Amino acid sequence: MRFQGFRWAAVFALVCVLGVGAQAQEADDTAAITVEESQTIEFIRVEGTQRVEEETVRAYMVVQEGMADDVDLVDRSVKTLFGSGLFSDVTIRRSEGGLVVSVVENPIVNRVSFEGNSAINDDSLTKEGELQPRQVYTRARVQDDVERFIEIYRQSGYFASRIEPKVIQLPQNRVDVIFEINEGPVTGIRSINFLGNKAFDDDRLREEIITSETRWWRFFSSTDSYDPDRLNYDRQRLRRFYLSKGYADFRVINSSAELTRNGEEFFVVFNIDEGELFTFGPGKVSSTVESIDVESLQSAIVHEEGSKYDLRKIEDTEDALTKLLGEKGFAFADIRARTRRDREANLILVEYVIEEGPRVYIERININGNDRTQDEVLRREIRISEGDAFNRVLLERSRRNLRALGYFSSVEIEESPGSEEDKTIIDVNVVEQSTGELTFGVGYSSAESLTTEFAIAERNLLGKGQKLNLRVGVSSEVQRYSLSFTEPFFLDRRLAAGFSLFNTENDYDNEADLETRSTGVGAQVAFPLSEDGRLSLFINLSEDELLNTSTSSLVNPSYQDFKQELGYYFSIDKRDDAIDPTAGWNFGFGQDLAGPAGDITYLRSTMVANYYYEIAEGWLFHGRGTAGLIYDYDGGTVNYSDRFFKGGSSFRGFDRSGVGPRQISTGYSLGANRYVVATTEVSLPLGIPKDVGMKANAFIDFGFLGDTDSVSSVANDIEDEFAFRATTGLSISWRSPFGPVRFDFARALAKEDYDDTRFFRFSVGTRF
Secondary structure (H helix, E strand, C coil): CHHHHHHHHHHHHHHHHHHHHHHHHHHHHHHHHHHHHHCECCCEEEECCCCCCHHHHHHHCCCCCCCECCHHHHHHHHHHHHHCCCEEEEEEEEECCEEEEEEEECCEEEEEEEECCCCCCHHHHHHHCCCCCCCECCHHHHHHHHHHHHHHHHHCCCCCCEEEEEEEEECCCEEEEEEEEECCCCCEEEEEEEECCCCCCHHHHHHHCCCCCCCHHHCCCCCCECCHHHHHHHHHHHHHHHHCCCCCCCEEEEEEEEECCCCCEEEEEEEEECCCCCEECCCEEEECCCCCCHHHHHHHCCCCCCCECCHHHHHHHHHHHHHHHHHCCCCCEEEEEEEEEECCCCEEEEEEEEEECCCCEEEEEEEECCCCCCHHHHHCCCCCCCCCECCHHHHHHHHHHHHHCCCEEEEEEEEEECCCCCEEEEEEEEEECCCEEEEEEEEEECCCEEEEEEEEEEEEECCCCEEEEEEEEEECCEEEEEEEEEECCHHHCCCEEEEEEEEEEEECHHHHCCEEEEEEEEEEEEEECCCCEEEEEEEEEEEEEECCCCCCCCCCCCCEEEEEEEEEEEEEECCCCCCCCCCEEEEEEEEEEECCCCCCCEEEEEEEEEEEEEEECCEEEEEEEEEEEEECCCCCCCCHHHCECECCCCCCCECCCCECCEECCCCCECCECEEEEEEEEEEECCCCCHHHCEEEEEEEEEEEEECCCCCHHHHHHEECCCCEEEEEEEEEEEEECCEEEEEEEEEEEECCCCCCECCEEEEEEEEC
């Protein structure tokens, strides 16, 4: 009975336990339902906005009214509001079944300014900065601008520059941002060294790269500051140089720049591998196009068997073949130079394979970067048009034409696919440079003593390519005043047209106690006859007069003549570079006819020719020949001021107007009616860096000058022999930071007794 009572007690206890558990489970289920109902967001309230609308804040949020109160969605909403850049602080809190969003708006930039900068002006920095007035201020934008400005300073050579941004709080939640700049010194280059070079020493290789060592005379140059981009370009220049000297396997292993401890200079080192010296083997032309006669193209190969390997000659051959094939009607021919090395004999065999290329046409030509220069000025220099067959030679010629304008510091042409497979788009990217020039020059020469010059010139007037030039030059011997204007594309044709006004006074006191003046106006037109040839036509109308009366024995003391000149000048230029040629030639011939409408009658012919040939590395031969002839076709006497005078810079070793016919009694120079003067000179390597700008030339000047005519009263008082003259000497020129300086040392080898010689002559000048 006791056991049975215990059993019922156990059953009762179990029932009670189960009952309590069921109640607890029911309570838990009820609680879960309550929590789920409270997670629905009933409202979203925005606090703290001033300029930003509340709806804008809600639009940036991921969580919205009526959605479940999800912690992840709330967190993402905070991040998106921060990411908008509109707020400096964002908090979201729960309140009575909804969310309260509290924001602190970022201030508005009132002004951005710079302090401490002198090397780079405010406008340049402002253009590069992202932060601008009336924009929303953020710390990220400020930091981005600081990094961008530091990079600009590094590109300008200021690697020690430091920039600290300061923020000044203003009313109405505005700020002024001030960038305090400590530019530091320009980071120069202490030394440039090369490792692995055997064929060329360090000095020779330094001449081939743009980067230069910091020296006192380079204070007008920026190439002696460290620039990583320039260093990469120098690697390519070294490679081009070695590939032109026979080293086909040349490579730059690496280049490094190590900053000195004071942070003011770099040590630059190029580690190179020259490889072996190669020569050209026999070259040949082959074709997969049956209609092409390859035998007629063999002459286009410009490199000879046995000559040093030169990558430039391969490129020149490809261009020559492309041009020949284009002239024969094969515009779509594709030429590929295939090289094979014979390493045992150090030979490179080149085969130019001609294949039928894909027919590609130009869909569009885009011109970019010409903010000032009008599109038509560039398009008229491009030798290919939209719709034409793609021609790489004409494209390269177009690039050279654009560079020759002198309006752009950089010209790059890029190709991109067109809307169809057989079409391409050409992008001409240019970087404009200043084309205006204000010049004031002061100089001294042993011939003209003190000289001054003032000039205003604009080579690209109003972006139309027009040229305007105003020049004033005064010396003890000559006074020149001139104004000229040229339209290079007159009537939308390849026809240059222009006019000029001039006034020139010549003081021949040292030569003939004679002063003359010529005042007039001129007009000229010029047009191309070929890719390298050009013809100019001109007319000049002037009044020539004598300003003193002390030379009645030589000319009519009261002459005042009207002159009408008609003439032409033909020129052809085959030089490799118009500024600093090392190969090729140029030639010019012109004639001008005075009269018959004027008081002066004559026919004058002049000729000039130059030839350049690189003898060896650093040795350049230059030959120059000039000639002139003038005579009065009406049987009269050629005016004194119209004759030819040689000496000084035109015939070194003689004084100004010191060679040629002369009056016996006075020693006055009379000028000549014909001359032939030639020069042969060889440039001498000085063993100093090329960028110093110093050159030396050993020369021989020689020629004939004579056959003057004069009034009959002095016919027996003249010494005039069309005899041979020759001089030899040394000419040294220097492009100094202060201006061009030139020294001529010359001694006469053959002369007449009445000639005036001068052993030393110099000139120096500057302009700013």
